[in-house]
Amino acid sequence: MFSRILKQTVSKRTLTSSSRLFQAPTKVNSPTATKLAEVTGPDSSLIGPGAQPGTIPSNLDQATGLERFEMLGKMEGVDVFDMENPIFEGSGTMQDPYLVPTYVGYRYVGCMGKKGEEHRPYWLKVTCDEPARCWHSGVVFLGKYVGAPEHSHH
Amino acid sequence: MKLNYVTRWTFSTSHKDMAMLYLMFGMVSAMVATGMSVLMRMELANGNSQFFYNNHQAFNVMVTGHAMAMMFLFVMPVLMGAFGNFFVPMLMGAVDMAFARLNNMSFWCLPPALVCVMVSVFMESGPGTGWTVYPPLSSMGSHSGPSVDLAMFALHLTTMSSLLGAMNFMVTMLNMRTMGMHMMNMPLFVWAMFFTAMLLLLSLPVLTAGVTLLLLDRNFNTGFYEVGAGGDPMLYEHLFWFFGHPEVYMLMMPGFGMMSHMVSTYSKKPMFGEVGMLYAMGSMGLLGFLVWSHHMYMVGLDMDSRAYFTSATMMMAVPTGMKMFSWLATLYGGEMRLGVPMLFALGFLFLFTMGGLTGVMLSNASMDVAFHDTYYVVGHFHYVLSMGALFSLMGAYYYWGPAMFGLNYNKVWAEMHFWLLFMSVNMMFLPMHFLGLNGQPRRMPDYPDAFMGWNYISSMGSAMSMMSVLAGLKSVLVQLENGTNEEFDTQVTPDFLEANLTRSNRDHALELMLSRPAEFHTFRELPMLVTPR
Numbered sequence: 048m049f050s051r052i053l054k055q056t057v058s059k060r061t062l063t064s065s066s067r068l069f070q071a072p073t074k075v076n077s078p079t080a081t082k083l084a085e086v087t088g089p090d091s092s093l094i095g096p097g098a099q100p101g102t103i104p105s106n107l108d109q110a111t112g113l114e115r116f117e118m119l120g121k122m123e124g125v126d127v128f129d130m131e132n133p134i135f136e137g138s139g140t141m142q143d144p145y146l147v148p149t150y151v152g153y154r155y156v157g158c159m160g161k162k163g164e165e166h167r168p169y170w171l172k173v174t175c176d177e178p179a180r181c182w183h184s185g186v187v188f189l190g191k192y193v194g195a196p197e198h199s200h201h
Numbered sequence: 202m203k204l205n206y207v208t209r210w211t212f213s214t215s216h217k218d219m220a221m222l223y224l225m226f227g228m229v230s231a232m233v234a235t236g237m238s239v240l241m242r243m244e245l246a247n248g249n250s251q252f253f254y255n256n257h258q259a260f261n262v263m264v265t266g267h268a269m270a271m272m273f274l275f276v277m278p279v280l281m282g283a284f285g286n287f288f289v290p291m292l293m294g295a296v297d298m299a300f301a302r303l304n305n306m307s308f309w310c311l312p313p314a315l316v317c318v319m320v321s322v323f324m325e326s327g328p329g330t331g332w333t334v335y336p337p338l339s340s341m342g343s344h345s346g347p348s349v350d351l352a353m354f355a356l357h358l359t360t361m362s363s364l365l366g367a368m369n370f371m372v373t374m375l376n377m378r379t380m381g382m383h384m385m386n387m388p389l390f391v392w393a394m395f396f397t398a399m400l401l402l403l404s405l406p407v408l409t410a411g412v413t414l415l416l417l418d419r420n421f422n423t424g425f426y427e428v429g430a431g432g433d434p435m436l437y438e439h440l441f442w443f444f445g446h447p448e449v450y451m452l453m454m455p456g457f458g459m460m461s462h463m464v465s466t467y468s469k470k471p472m473f474g475e476v477g478m479l480y481a482m483g484s485m486g487l488l489g490f491l492v493w494s495h496h497m498y499m500v501g502l503d504m505d506s507r508a509y510f511t512s513a514t515m516m517m518a519v520p521t522g523m524k525m526f527s528w529l530a531t532l533y534g535g536e537m538r539l540g541v542p543m544l545f546a547l548g549f550l551f552l553f554t555m556g557g558l559t560g561v562m563l564s565n566a567s568m569d570v571a572f573h574d575t576y577y578v579v580g581h582f583h584y585v586l587s588m589g590a591l592f593s594l595m596g597a598y599y600y601w602g603p604a605m606f607g608l609n610y611n612k613v614w615a616e617m618h619f620w621l622l623f624m625s626v627n628m629m630f631l632p633m634h635f636l637g638l639n640g641q642p643r644r645m646p647d648y649p650d651a652f653m654g655w656n657y658i659s660s661m662g663s664a665m666s667m668m669s670v671l672a673g674l675k676s677v678l679v680q681l682e683n684g685t686n687e688e689f690d691t692q693v694t695p696d697f698l699e700a701n702l703t704r705s706n707r708d709h710a711l712e713l714m715l716s717r718p719a720e721f722h723t724f725r726e727l728p729m730l731v732t733p734r
């Protein structure tokens with residue numbers, strides 16, 4: 048990196064500010080992903096193509112990184128960060144409660160009822176100790192500690 | 202980390218701290234403004250000069266100061282600044298406002314605005330223009346000296362504050378909702394603040410343009426409003442009311458939102474027609490921009506305009522009615538609890554309806570010939586403002602105050618506050634309708650002796666309102682000094698389906714189940730709203 052700047056400084060633009068030189072194109076190793084499956088990691092596959100000259104860029108044209116990842120997911124109907132529903136385990140009964148991931152031992156959960164029988168939100172403080180039951184739909188939640196074991200307060 | 206006191210309260214970026222600053226500021230302005238109103242009522246307690254030694258200009262200066270301090274420095278900062286700041290992020294599970302530092306800047310525009318208003322009132326002969334500041338009365342010819350300019354600066358400052366706040370709120374609501382919370386899941390108060398922010402954003406620039414042109418006319422020899430120079434004062438009136446009418450809805454809308462929360466909680470029922478309420482607020486916001494000339498029926502508008510503005514204004518009653526009936530339908534069949542917030546809410550329902558009815562009377566261009574610029578109008582807007590906006594504000598203070606401070610209020614003082622306020626505002630403003638129907642003009646410090654009776658009663662009501670302010674202050678003081686900790690008295694904010702004792706484990710409202718007061722960082726982990734698979 049440093050040697051590259053030095054070389055350019057000396058060879059091309061002796062008096063240009065370094066900020067200009069930092070903009071020198073970085074080496075692109077993986078092509079821009081246009082589908083979720085083409086994302087190769089947190090790398091240049093998540094750098095948008097940019098707009099064609101003379102056109103106004105869309106968000107998708109210029110988004111990079113996590114934002115682009117989220118957009119690619121949205122286009123395929125995949126909620127990449129599980130923002131809609133981060134609950135994966137359980138079926139909501141007393142025997143098999145929905146397990147609510149938490150890093151602090153409790154989490155506020157607004158229950159809107161199961162699909163097809165939604166109700167207005169009722170809020171529960173779901174802890175890891177005791178199942179919490181929505182008093183409208185009867186759905187049961189229980190906290191599941193997912194943080195590092197030494198941070199657990201239990 | 203503990204911030205030093207001065208740092209915390211001057212440079213704060215926490216939405217909860219900012220809300221407290223707004224609340225304290227609003228209380229100061231409220232007392233300034235109430236003081237001025239009492240001076241006006243003392244003057245009007247009897248015919249001839251009672252208090253201002255025939256200085257009619259001084260009376261009108263009080264009118265101006267009262268209106269500006271009440272609307273721009275009390276109601277707006279408390280509804281938007283205090284309750285909006287505190288509860289909008291909390292109701293959406295957001296960690297703070299989107300632009301936390303901007304929030305600080307919005308607030309610190311306000312104290313200078315209060316200073317400008319006060320200096321304006323005390324300097325030379327003061328701004329005897331009313332809050333509408335119509336030229337030519339407000340032009341150099343009738344108001345030389347810096348008073349009117351300072352009042353304009355105060356408006357500019359409050360405008361900056363509100364615009365920054367509005368943008369902040371909108372971005373917060375669009376971007377900071379917690380996991381799973383879609384726009385349609387936002388509680389009604391948040392929606393109310395959303396529409397309020399839209400109205401602010403769209404209407405305030407028009408006011409700024411209007412008053413800036415006035416400043417230019419006054420100080421730089423332009424003639425935008427100067428007939429002799431080819432200008433037209435009508436331009437000012439249109440610019441002013443294109444802002445002014447949406448402004449009255451900005452004063453009302455947050456109150457509507459809070460009303461829904463209070464009515465629902467204290468009837469132990471979900472709000473009836475939540476989506477309808479939302480659309481009602483939306484259409485009020487839209488219609489609010491289409492009715493401004495109903496304030497100007499008497500300036501010589503042509504017939505067609507008056508016909509249009511009459512019908513458009515009457516249409517406002519439709520969404521208003523929707524809201525009223527939805528609240529009533531929420532009460533109906535509910536298990537009503539007459540907690541203090543509910544007293545204010547019921548007071549609101551009854552009295553705001555009265556204000557709405559007189560509004561529909563005023564909306565007739567033909568009837569406004571008789572009503573315009575009389576005390577009837579003053580009666581109307583005090584029923585909607587002093588009983589509508591103020592009651593929802595006070596009710597929300599008692600509803601959310603325990604969550605804000607972690608301290609419960611004293612019910613005896615709070616009820617005393619309510620009943621004194623209820624009686625005093627009715628005693629003060631109901632007679633104004635009779636006076637207005639009989640032709641007593643507004644913004645006049647004297648009247649024929651025949652008007653004495655109702656004026657006297659009204660002034661006694663004003664004296665009583667002083668007592669309600671004192672009771673309110675005492676109530677706040679008792680709450681802050683020896684308010685019981687919330688676990689001691691769980692009946693203040695009932696949760697609506699279960700026993701109160703379970704409040705901290707489950708509730709219909711997120712803000713009511715958090716610890717009291719809320720932790721410095723409200724949510725250690727984002728709450729989530731789910732429809733489990």
Ligand code: HEM
Nearest residue numbers: 449452453495496557560561563564573574578582585586
């Ligand atoms: C039902 C809906 C309403 C209708 C139909 C209505 C109608 C009117 C009309 C026609 C006037 C002008 C009267 C005149 O100057 O001759 C007026 C004045 C006023 N209204 Fe309303 N109004 C309504 C709701 C509200 C609300 C909700 C507020 C505020 C919270 C409000 C605040 C005011 C104020 C402050 C004035 C006096 C402005 C001034 O000249 O200084 N109104 N209203």
Ligand SMILES: [Cu+2]
Nearest residue numbers: 446493495496
């Ligand atoms: Cu209006």
